[in-house]
Amino acid sequence: MLHINGLVCRYGKVEALKGVTLSIGQGQLVALIGANGAGKSTTLRAISGILPSAAGRITFDGHDITKCSAREILSKGIAHCPEGRRVFPDMTVDENLDMGAYLRTDRREIAADRERIFGMFPRLAERRHQVAGTLSGGEQQMLAIGRAIMSKPRLMMFDEPSLGLAPNIVEQVFSIIDSIRKSGTTVLMVEQNAYSALEMCDYAYLLETGSIVLSGSGKDLIDDEHVRSAYLGG
Amino acid sequence: MKRLVPYIALAVFASVPLWLHDPYLLNAFITTGILIVAAMSLNLLLGYTGQLSLGHVAFFGIGAYTSALVSLGFDVELIGGIRVVHEPWPVWTGFVIGTLVAALCGYAVGKLSFKVRGAYFVIVTISFAEVVRLVALNWVELTQGPLALTSIPPMTLGVPGVGYLDFYSKQSNYYLVLAVLVVSYIVIQRLVYSRVGRAMIALKENESLAVSVGIDVTRYLVLAAVFSAGIAGAAGSLYAHYLKIIDPDVFAFLYTVTMVIMVISGGKGTLAGPIVGGLIFGFIPVAARSFATPEIQWILYGLLMIIIVFVLPKGIVPAVEKWFAAPSTRADPEPLQAKMHDTP
Numbered sequence: 001m002l003h004i005n006g007l008v009c010r011y012g013k014v015e016a017l018k019g020v021t022l023s024i025g026q027g028q029l030v031a032l033i034g035a036n037g038a039g040k041s042t043t044l045r046a047i048s049g050i051l052p053s054a055a056g057r058i059t060f061d062g063h064d065i066t067k068c069s070a071r072e073i074l075s076k077g078i079a080h081c082p083e084g085r086r087v088f089p090d091m092t093v094d095e096n097l098d099m100g101a102y103l104r105t106d107r108r109e110i111a112a113d114r115e116r117i118f119g120m121f122p123r124l125a126e127r128r129h130q131v132a133g134t135l136s137g138g139e140q141q142m143l144a145i146g147r148a149i150m151s152k153p154r155l156m157m158f159d160e161p162s163l164g165l166a167p168n169i170v171e172q173v174f175s176i177i178d179s180i181r182k183s184g185t186t187v188l189m190v191e192q193n194a195y196s197a198l199e200m201c202d203y204a205y206l207l208e209t210g211s212i213v214l215s216g217s218g219k220d221l222i223d224d225e226h227v228r229s230a231y232l233g234g
Numbered sequence: 235m236k237r238l239v240p241y242i243a244l245a246v247f248a249s250v251p252l253w254l255h256d257p258y259l260l261n262a263f264i265t266t267g268i269l270i271v272a273a274m275s276l277n278l279l280l281g282y283t284g285q286l287s288l289g290h291v292a293f294f295g296i297g298a299y300t301s302a303l304v305s306l307g308f309d310v311e312l313i314g315g316i317r318v319v320h321e322p323w324p325v326w327t328g329f330v331i332g333t334l335v336a337a338l339c340g341y342a343v344g345k346l347s348f349k350v351r352g353a354y355f356v357i358v359t360i361s362f363a364e365v366v367r368l369v370a371l372n373w374v375e376l377t378q379g380p381l382a383l384t385s386i387p388p389m390t391l392g393v394p395g396v397g398y399l400d401f402y403s404k405q406s407n408y409y410l411v412l413a414v415l416v417v418s419y420i421v422i423q424r425l426v427y428s429r430v431g432r433a434m435i436a437l438k439e440n441e442s443l444a445v446s447v448g449i450d451v452t453r454y455l456v457l458a459a460v461f462s463a464g465i466a467g468a469a470g471s472l473y474a475h476y477l478k479i480i481d482p483d484v485f486a487f488l489y490t491v492t493m494v495i496m497v498i499s500g501g502k503g504t505l506a507g508p509i510v511g512g513l514i515f516g517f518i519p520v521a522a523r524s525f526a527t528p529e530i531q532w533i534l535y536g537l538l539m540i541i542i543v544f545v546l547p548k549g550i551v552p553a554v555e556k557w558f559a560a561p562s563t564r565a566d567p568e569p570l571q572a573k574m575h576d577t578p
Contacts, residue, residue, distance in 0.1 A: 050445050074448040082446055088439040099436055102429075103448040151447065 001026045001186055002047070002078075002155060007056035009039075009046050016042040018210040019056065024155070024188055024203075029181040031197040031218065032190045033231060034207035040190040041083060043207070044157045047188075048080035049073040060155070075103050079153035083160040083190075086144035089133030093124050096132050096143055100150030110150070117146040120176070138169035145176060156180060157188045162196070174200060194231040198222050206231075236558070240419075240506070247412060251405040259520065260404040266516030267411040268473050271418050272489075273496035273508035275465035278422055280494070281502030282431065283458045284438035285348075288356050289363030290466060291489040293336040297467025298474035298484050299370060299377060301325075301332030302386045305475075310375045325390045329471045336467020337460050344459030348452050360487075367485035382481035389475045407476050414472060415509075418465045423505055425461060434458055438503075499542045501549025510550050514538075 002024040009017040017039045024030045032040050045051040047058060049070040058066045065073055074080075079100075087096050097117060101110045118125035121142045127135060132143055141161060148156055158177060162170040174196055181187045191197035198204055198218040206214040206227060214224065221227045254260060276290045307322035339362075347358035370377045377383060389410055392398030401407050425431050433454045436444040445451060474480045492515065493508075500511025518538060522531040546553045 048446060050442065069450070070445050071448045071450055074446070080446045082442055085440050085443065088436055088443065090439055091435070095432075099432070099444075099447050102433070147447070 001028075001061060002188070003057075003059045004043075004047070005057045005059075007043070007046060007058065008054045009042050009051055010054050011042075015054075016210055017046065017053075020207070020210070020212055022205050022212060022215070024186060027181070027184060027186055028202045029178070029187040029189065029200060031201035031204040032188065032207060033192075033194045033197055033204060033221075033227075035231075036192075037209075038207040039210045040207055041159050044080060044082075044159050044188070044190055047073075047157065048078060050080070071103065074151060074153075077152070077154035079148040079151045079156050081144050081148045081156065081158045081161065083163055087132040087135070087140050087147075090131055092131055093128045093135070093143060096147055097150050100147035103151065113150055113152070117149055121146060137165050138172070141165060141169070141173055142176070145173075145180075149180070153185060155186045155188065157190075159190045160192060161189065162191065162193045170196070194227070195222070198227075243509075244416065248409075251408050257404055260408060262517065262520045264404065264407050264411050264476060265473075266512060267408070267415055268469050268476070269489075269492060269516060270496065270509055270512035271411070271415050271469035271472070272466050273493040273500075273512050274415075274418055274422060275462045275469065276490075276493045277497045277502055277508045278425070278462040278465070279458055280497055281504070281507065282426055282434045282438065283455055285351065285455065285458075286356050286494075287359040287459075287462070288487075288490055288494070289343075289359030289361070290462075290493055291485055291487070292359070292363035292366045293340060293463040293466035294470040294473070294489065295363075295366060295370065295480075295482075295484040296339055297332040297336040297470030298480050299332075299383070299470075300335045300467070301328035301471035302383050302474040302480055303376070304328035304331050305387050306383065306385070308376055310373075325387050325475060329389065329468065329475070332471040332474075333464050333468045336470065337464030339467075340459040340461075340463020341456060343463070344456040345452075348455045348459070363485055363487070363490070367482050370482040370485060377482070380481060382479050383474075384479045386474050386478045386480065388478065389472070401475070411472055411476075414468060418468070419505065419509075421461070421465070426505070430454060430457060435503075495539060499539060499546075499549060501551035501553075504549065504551040504555075507549050507551045514550075 004020055004022050007017050007020040008015065020039070020043055032043060034040050042051065046053045049065070049068055049072070053066060056066070057064060060076055060078060063076070065076065088099060091099070094114070097114050098110070101113070104110055118128065123139055124142055124146060127139065132140060135143065161173050161177060165173065170193070177187060177189065178200055189197060189201070198221050201218045204216065204218050204221045205212050206221065214221065214227065222232065250263060251260065272290070272294050276287060279285050279287050304320070304323050305325045305328035307320050309317070309319045311317050343359065343362055347355050350358070371379050373379070389401040390398055401410050426434070433444070433449045436447070436449055437451060437454060441451065470484070473484070496511040496515055497508050498511070499515065500509065501507030515535070518535050519531050522534050526534065542550065
């Protein structure tokens with residue numbers, strides 16, 4: 001479904017990605033793991049068109065999207081849940097969800113999708129008129145996921161979905177991601193919480209300083225000596 | 235109740251010339267009104283997209299000069315001996331062309347500078363205003379330089395063969411400014427409550443997220459700059475035809491600062507903010523005049539500004555809105571619905 005070939009990205013003179021090659025199959029959950037600064041977020045940003053790529057080719061469903069704008073890529077069906085500040089803090093929950101459907105024009109279906117998301121996240125329904133900045137970290141993450149769903153993506157990319165969340169919330173977030181995959185949406189997930197990510201994924205790539213150094217099924221990577229010592233704590 | 239406030243305010247302001255006959259106060263209303271229109275245009279950029287244009291007076295001045303020159307006519311020789319002669323046109327065409335030229339400049343500045351944002355945008359806008367001021371000062375053949383453009387005709391509206399309406403008197407100028415203010419208010423309101431406005435607010439709140447939901451950042455910023463500059467140009471045109479004289483001092487940094495103060499104190503990112511802030515800071519010098527010397531007036535001006543920024547950091551309008559929104563209704567707007575969702 002998504003193929004990346006020899007992707008190079010630069011921040012000024014610093015080469016953040018030095019020729020990344022990976023592919024994601026339809027309906028798969030693929031994890032991208034690695035240390036801080038390895039280039040995980042950069043990869044996602046390049047795929048979603050926020051960051052221009054210096055070299056390489058990204059194809060989605062056979063179409064070359066390397067030079068497409070963020071807007072075009074989103075409309076082709078790739079949604080990006082960025083890390084860190086995940087919501088529009090001064091907009092209400094409702095408005096945040098509507099922003100996810102920014103490129104869609106089918107009003108009636110948008111409203112139906114919004115209700116569907118409230119069904120998935122009852123907590124958000126309770127707070128639909130509240131401004132998003134007042135939600136807890138976990139609720140904000142749920143809202144971010146809901147917003148990404150609103151764009152009706154076929155590939156959803158999550159950047160550090162567990163970052164800064166309480167352990168019980170982290171589990172909840174992972175189970176939501178799992179159910180998104182089960183509903184047929186392809187998922188690419190960047191995670192520092194390597195063990196959980198490897199456990200749930202179909203396939204995983206390990207990034208180190210801008211290059212893919214290892215790939216395989218989640219279980220293969222968990223069993224790998226190097227992954228074990230460097231990322232899973234022995 | 236809240237919906238009625240703008241209409242009540244409009245009715246009150248529309249009645250002002252009926253009971254206020256003091257020409258000094260009426261003049262203060264008119265000039266303050268013009269500055270409020272300019273502040274509203276700045277608010278579109280500063281309040282809704284978060285971009286600080288510290289050269290906003292450039293668009294104001296460009297509107298003023300363009301409008302004045304279109305209605306006065308000019309005769310200049312360009313480089314290479316090309317002579318450009320322009321016969322005076324009706325004043326309302328000056329207003330329209332002044333607005334359009336300012337909007338065009340907004341497009342150019344926006345297109346050029348939104349690639350570099352934040353501090354760089356501020357610097358580009360300041361430089362732009364300074365360059366335009368120097369042009370107005372030194373292109374004497376066109377602008378009369380420091381001698382000023384004089385005998386600018388008053389605004390005239392009319393249909394050939396039917397009749398004309400001259401805006402000579404203070405009363406008529408007051409209504410003209412009020413009308414432009416109302417139209418600008420409606421334009422900005424329409425813009426802000428549309429998809430475009432949503433996109434602008436999203437941009438201000440979290441740009442990388444806005445990009446990730448498919449908002450074309452540069453396009454919307456440029457669009458905001460075009461509308462903002464155009465409205466500022468319209469205000470400038472009103473200014474020129476009301477005062478009937480303009481000199482390069484219309485590009486003074488002080489005017490930009492005044493607009494910024496009006497926007498910030500009233501509440502940036504609110505429709506009423508620049509109006510409230512504008513009335514307060516437009517009338518402090520007037521109110522203080524009766525009991526204070528000019529130096530003391532400016533000290534009062536500064537003090538009030540500091541107090542507002544400290545006590546009401548978000549501005550007057552948001553503070554008042556918060557005051558009127560009862561805390562109980564705010565925290566839990568639809569308790570019934572919440573309970574229904576509680577039991578899955």
